[in-house]
Amino acid sequence: MSPPGGIATLPAMSEPAPPAAESPLDPEQRLAAEAEADSVLVLAGPGTGKTTTLVGRYVHLLEQGAAPARIFVSTFTARAAEELRGRIGARLETRGGDFDAERFRRMPIGTLHGMALRLLQRHPPPGCPRFRVFDEQACSRVIARHRLYLGDDVRKPTDVFGAYKDRLMSPAAALAEAKVRNDATLVEAAEAYGRYQRALAEEGGFDFGDLIMELVRGLEEDEAYRARIAGFFDHLLIDEYQDINPAQERMLRLLRSEGARLWAVGDDDQCLYAWRSADPAFILGFETAWPDPALFRLSRNYRSSATIVNAAGALIGANRRRHAKDQVPHSASRLALTIAGLDDDEDEADYVLRVVKGLSGRGMPWNEMAVLYRAGHVGSRIQIRLAEAGIPLVVRGAGEFWQLGPVRLTAGLARLLSNPQDMDARAMLGHGKRVDKLLQQAPEKIDADVPWPALCRQVGRLVSATARPPGEEGLQWRDLAFTAADLAAECGTVAAFIALMEEQRRSLRRAESGGDAVVLSTIHGAKGLEWSAVVVAGCEADLMPHESSPDLEEERRLMYVAATRAKRWLVLSFAAERRKAVAPSPYIAEMLSGLDEDQIRYHDPQSRARLHAGPPQPVKADGPLRLRPELKVSSGMRKGRAPSKRTRF
Numbered sequence: 001m002s003p004p005g006g007i008a009t010l011p012a013m014s015e016p017a018p019p020a021a022e023s024p025l026d027p028e029q030r031l032a033a034e035a036e037a038d039s040v041l042v043l044a045g046p047g048t049g050k051t052t053t054l055v056g057r058y059v060h061l062l063e064q065g066a067a068p069a070r071i072f073v074s075t076f077t078a079r080a081a082e083e084l085r086g087r088i089g090a091r092l093e094t095r096g097g098d099f100d101a102e103r104f105r106r107m108p109i110g111t112l113h114g115m116a117l118r119l120l121q122r123h124p125p126p127g128c129p130r131f132r133v134f135d136e137q138a139c140s141r142v143i144a145r146h147r148l149y150l151g152d153d154v155r156k157p158t159d160v161f162g163a164y165k166d167r168l169m170s171p172a173a174a175l176a177e178a179k180v181r182n183d184a185t186l187v188e189a190a191e192a193y194g195r196y197q198r199a200l201a202e203e204g205g206f207d208f209g210d211l212i213m214e215l216v217r218g219l220e221e222d223e224a225y226r227a228r229i230a231g232f233f234d235h236l237l238i239d240e241y242q243d244i245n246p247a248q249e250r251m252l253r254l255l256r257s258e259g260a261r262l263w264a265v266g267d268d269d270q271c272l273y274a275w276r277s278a279d280p281a282f283i284l285g286f287e288t289a290w291p292d293p294a295l296f297r298l299s300r301n302y303r304s305s306a307t308i309v310n311a312a313g314a315l316i317g318a319n320r321r322r323h324a325k326d327q328v329p330h331s332a333s334r335l336a337l338t339i340a341g342l343d344d345d346e347d348e349a350d351y352v353l354r355v356v357k358g359l360s361g362r363g364m365p366w367n368e369m370a371v372l373y374r375a376g377h378v379g380s381r382i383q384i385r386l387a388e389a390g391i392p393l394v395v396r397g398a399g400e401f402w403q404l405g406p407v408r409l410t411a412g413l414a415r416l417l418s419n420p421q422d423m424d425a426r427a428m429l430g431h432g433k434r435v436d437k438l439l440q441q442a443p444e445k446i447d448a449d450v451p452w453p454a455l456c457r458q459v460g461r462l463v464s465a466t467a468r469p470p471g472e473e474g475l476q477w478r479d480l481a482f483t484a485a486d487l488a489a490e491c492g493t494v495a496a497f498i499a500l501m502e503e504q505r506r507s508l509r510r511a512e513s514g515g516d517a518v519v520l521s522t523i524h525g526a527k528g529l530e531w532s533a534v535v536v537a538g539c540e541a542d543l544m545p546h547e548s549s550p551d552l553e554e555e556r557r558l559m560y561v562a563a564t565r566a567k568r569w570l571v572l573s574f575a576a577e578r579r580k581a582v583a584p585s586p587y588i589a590e591m592l593s594g595l596d597e598d599q600i601r602y603h604d605p606q607s608r609a610r611l612h613a614g615p616p617q618p619v620k621a622d623g624p625l626r627l628r629p630e631l632k633v634s635s636g637m638r639k640g641r642a643p644s645k646r647t648r649f
């Protein structure tokens with residue numbers, strides 16, 4: 001097999017590595033870190049050192065005499081918060097003096113939800129009931145026990161209820177809104193929300209959304225309580241400000257009511273959580289929303305090559321609702337961006353495998369490579385192919401193959417039918433209307449006494465038949481159900497299948513803790529991270545922008561975040577056919593418009609031809625579906641067994 005275009009001449013290994021994380025601040029960063037205004041927004045693009053500047057701000061405040069316990073630092077995820085704590089701690093340690101690592105671990109650095117929990121536990125507001133925190137699993141159990149499924153189960157009930165809480169809406173307010181809009185689906189959701197809140201209260205549980213709701217309630221209802229709590233802090237440092245939602249904004253507003261200074265960093269172009277009520281309007285309107293505002297910009301991109309900065313700039317420039325930003329690439333590298341137009345998803349997976357092997361062969365560590373995608377099913381084919389080749393990999397975001405909905409249903413149901421006592425299999429199935437229906441249909445539609453491979457195929461068919469809505473999502477659903485059934489059948493016995501799943505989970509955990517592994521991630525899961533080489537897979541017209549998304553600007557931001565994770569080498573790959581003929585994503589052309597010819601490399605002549613070809617011929621409505629008739633089942637996924645023959649349904 002020939003190496004993919006570009007690898008042979010890849011100068012990546014000979015280029016200097018980017019500087020270490022805590023480089024001294026540049027003049028723009030220093031100005032922002034030392035700002036005096038009451039409300040500061042550092043607005044800057046990816047890789048400009050926003051997080052680095054936040055660390056610098058913390059150190060600066062300490063140098064000015066601030067007490068660490070009075071500096072509240074928040075970021076978006078618990079993982080990011082721990083990384084931030086580690087970075088600040090390392091910086092303080094190098095300053096010497098009397099740094100006490102144990103004490104520093106207790107300083108208020110966390111997510112806004114985590115901070116709300118901490119305040120509620122240590123200083124409960126008047127009227128706050130005793131509570132236990134219910135994680136997502138516990139909440140799903142409440143939903144299952146009370147059968148709070150929604151007719152439209154495309155969105156999980158926990159997400160729907162969470163969205164009300166992100167907007168600080170009580171069940172009564174949600175119901176009133178639904179009635180005003182005269183929308184039966186919304187009325188059903190609001191009523192289920194009310195029952196959910198009652199069920200949580202009976203069990204003494206708060207879910208994550210309740211934590212901020214309850215703190216805000218306490219702060220708003222009791223002035224003395226608010227004054228006491230807000231009085232704890234002199235400084236609020238907020239990372240990823242573009243992703244805050246109305247409930248979080250209210251919490252910050254209340255926490256600074258005793259005069260704390262607000263200092264936030266963010267990038268409106270990286271707001272990815274509109275579906276969780278994040279609203280770019282908060283960052284766009286910062287200067288009118290807060291007192292004594294000051295806006296700082298960082299213009300030097302320390303992460304990416306000039307090629308990547310230019311291509312990403314051309315892309316995001318097409319969005320209208322944004323602050324324009326100039327970015328100067330620190331690295332002058334014009335290393336070409338690679339476009340790979342592949343036949344189909346199998347071909348794409350083969351290509352990605354050749355790319356990572358090629359880079360590794362040239363000395364790049366696995367953990368400097370990532371494959372990012374908009375939708376989990378794009379990653380699953382690549383995941384299987386890399387795993388079978390024995391490449392160490394970590395799957396981040398909602399995308400681990402065995403966690404995908406149709407895969408869980410197929411594997412769980414086949415196992416359960418083969419052994420009704422298999423509790424893990426029951427847990428894999430989860431709960432919901434679709435699960436109830438499957439369990440109801442299974443006894444009459446499936447002959448469970450046949451050998452394991454035949455059982456798997458029957459289950460694959462049954463699960464695939466639950467696909468909906470019509471269209472691509474249904475096709476993806478069926479494809480994944482068949483893939484899972486195929487993999488399970490190939491194992492020969494249920495015991496071998498369970499062993500395969502366990503081994504894969506173990507190897508994922510090993511890779512995660514060991515560190516040196518290629519990252520496969522949804523774009524959402526890649527936020528804030530960086531790698532030397534990034535392949536953005538599935539760059540197709542119906543996936544990027546995703547055809548079901550109502551927000552095209554957010555879709556473009558997703559592509560932007562994906563592309564800007566790359567330091568030196570960026571590949572955009574697309575398949576000409578993914579169960580139907582598809583055109584390349586329009587975002588590819590937008591990115592290329594920012595580049596000169598010498599900054600673009602096509603994997604092969606066909607890639608260029610495919611990119612510039614017109615839209616694909618529509619698939620005949622009555623034409624046969626290409627429902628993975630043949631899957632090369634991975635040898636590496638079934639340790640110790642010879643590569644299998646292809647399976648046909």
Ligand SMILES: Nc1ncnc2c1ncn2[C@@H]1O[C@H](COP(=O)(O)OP(=O)(O)OP(=O)(O)O)[C@@H](O)[C@H]1O
Pocket residue numbers: 018019020021022023024025026029044045046047048049050051052053267270302303527528529564
């Ligand atoms: N002053 C500097 N000198 C050299 N390198 C720097 C400097 N500031 C930041 N960097 C490097 O630039 C890279 C990006 O920094 P950082 O993660 O802080 O950016 P960011 O703006 O928060 O990015 P994103 O918005 O994509 O999360 C890191 O590798 C960091 O070490």
